[in-house]
Amino acid sequence: MAQFQTLPGFREFYPEETARRNHLFRLWRQAAVAANFLEYDGPVLEPLELYKAKSGEEIEQQLFSFEDKGGRAVSLRPEMTPTLCRMVGERAGAMRRPIKWFNIGEHYRYERAQKGRLRAFFQFNADLLGEAGPEAEVELIALLISCIAATGLTERDFFIRLSDRNLWFFYLQAIGYTEAQVPDVLGTIDRLEKQGDDAFKFFEEKHGPLAPEKRAEIASFTKINSLAALEERLAPVTAAGGAAAEALAARLADWRTLLGGLEAMGYGAFIQVDLGVVRGLAYYTGFVFEAFDRSGEFRAIAGGGRYNNLVKKLGGPDLPAAGFAIGDVVITEMLKSKNLLPEIVSAPDIFCIIGGPAERKVALADIRELRAAGYRVEYPLKDAGFGKQFKQADQNRARLAIIYGGDELARGAVKMKLLADATEREIRRDHLLQAVGELLGKE
């Protein structure tokens, strides 16, 4: 039995789990369609180069990559974004803006499996391309929140941490950091939460020591947690004038648009300004956001941001873009811990109870009709006593039993019994579909 185990980090989905997964996907799909995002799909296997081009050579050790029989270097997809960028890039010239697309698919990463992180997982991806303004982020973050809220989680359970790599960029330049230093300051900030003061070594190893007041200046900026605090902090900087100050002032206007839009949609309670978030790999170019549970018990539920350079980098036109992904693993763990996993009943509408071999022939003919009419119909494959068959009908949680007994059939009739209240009536077989429709309600 244990001779063949599943590969590490891969899951099997038994029917109950598959039903739950499909339910989650259905909620996500409904939310995306309601926001008029279009569903697309792409290959599971891609040229290895596609991912190296996006993320660099080092990414290969985290990929399910191999050489195919034609000698091509290939990889299972670790994410959807490069495929999306290629697809949109190919036809961007012919596409109406904004481009709003989503996908639900399985992704593969060769990493050590842990709580909330597996080697094969499903992701909901949504992206909005062709709009550079913060109105795009309003759409995306609104969709993100509605996708998570559709599962039953509320603003008491999760929130969105919102930050902005552009703001950091303009701010750091305004207070004197060079363009070359900025990425390493951002790298430091990303480490600050976990490593504390040690995080500054990341910057200092390349650019020399930072005075304590410089450290404090950065650290305190990561603590900004509201638009008001941000405006207050930046007031003296923007007042000083210059290119960086002007860029900062324009960026503050974007912030007002974004937060105002989300507020107007009623999502204000979900948003937490948190400039300590800059997100790992550095292709994000503007707003970045992550969804977390409020208890802090789980990994990030979802993450995303703006990536204006990526479509061009992957060979397409210069197209502004932003997007996010929600994984299935963390949110499922969270729903489980909060008892929000739905009990999905998978039951037939009708269970046929069959008297014997002669009655079976009649029943089989009707079963075909009922199934063709869209009913979900089950029956015992082997002859058995009536008591046993009713038991099976119960265990199947069927709503209606149709009884094929010799006496009734001799009269050209069958009996129907609603299992819930045990009411029984005899129906002429030539009125079968009509009677079933009345008893079960029209499909």
Add this chain to the structure above:
RNA sequence: GCGGCCAUAGCUCAGUUGGUUAGAGCACAAGAUUGUGGAUCUUGGGGUCGCGGGUUCAAAUCCCGUUGGCCGCCCCA
């Protein structure tokens, strides 16, 4: 890639200082019940004790290795 804990039936778990043929509950199946129900009772199927090696007269139990799981570090697109 590194470290800690764990692995007995489909599931949850017992299994004494190493000692005959490894158990329970749930689940599954058959019967009680040959035309009427999720109950009850009886019975049954199901195990390479993760896998491989070692110690021993004797290993689920002790030792080594290995695979897998969980947890943490690195990473997290």
